[in-house]
């Protein structure tokens with residue numbers, strides 16, 4: 477990757493919750509890179525260290541060791557901050573402000589020039605579908621509306637690198653589609669997007685590459701296709717003209733439909749089953765590999781002990 481927009485190298489973080497509580501090793505030497513223009517998904521089970529990593533990138537917490545570069549600058553540099561837009565897992569919003577007032581406040585904190593500020597705010601409100609609700613108090617917003625305002629805030633500075641912690645959580649299917657569209661539009665306009673998520677279909681639909689983190693360590697990284705490119709774990713067959721009774725080959729599952737028989741067989745037993753069915757005069761209608769899904773992969777990695 478020639479043009480790296482986010483580089484995280486050897487990140488370690490241990491939390492010390494208190495005198496009588498055990499330390500929590502949240503990050504154990506985590507490293508990865510995200511290239512310009514990529515949409516990058518950050519996956520892992522609860523407590524894996526995703527939010528801790530994101531907070532470290534945005535300098536909300538300080539790692540014990542490691543280096544982070546944002547758009548070619550050390551992440552602590554003001555130049556890095558200007559290029560980064562961040563939406564937190566639980567956007568903290570000021571209940572007494574309206575959506576528009578909140579964005580004005582955020583714009584001032586970002587140091588955006590006052591000239592053009594209102595137009596810029598109107599633009600992002602429109603982008604997240606909140607223009608008609610912008611003058612209502614944040615305290616009256618639903619979770620989904622708060623999420624959208626949080627996203628508007630992240631987009632306000634027109635960032636080169638968007639970092640979103642669980643941007644789809646709490647949204648209905650329409651809201652999720654809107655957020656997907658916003659991410660795609662920003663990426664098409666040249667932004668790099670890094671987001672954590674538990675919603676696998678969104679990750680599969682959007683991400684150029686994904687990383688799986690478990691227990692503070694990187695477990696897998698690559699395109700979705702690369703991560704899923706494995707031999708099929710089993711095969712599904714449909715056939716007619718032969719009964720299932722007395723088959724010697726072990727099956728994972730079977731179902732005798734009115735029009736055909738459906739079976740699932742583990743890959744090592746596939747050829748034996750085909751031979752056996754052939755011997756019984758069966759007519760094969762279909763034979764399809766069952767590939768591992770991203771969800772299966774995540775469950776597999778989450779379940780494996782870490783070393």
Ligand SMILES: Nc1ncnc2c1ncn2[C@@H]1O[C@H](COP(=O)(O)OP(=O)(O)OP(=O)(O)O)[C@@H](O)[C@H]1O
Nearest residue numbers: 491493500502520521522523524525526527528529
């Ligand atoms: N301030 C803190 N003090 C103590 N422990 C913490 C603190 N913040 C996070 N942790 C611990 O660090 C680990 C990683 O937490 P983190 O929030 O990064 O996980 P996550 O991957 O974002 O999980 P989720 O999917 O639930 O959002 C967890 O064990 C968590 O309890």
Ligand SMILES: [Mg+2]
Nearest residue numbers: 526527528565
């Ligand atoms: Mg989190």
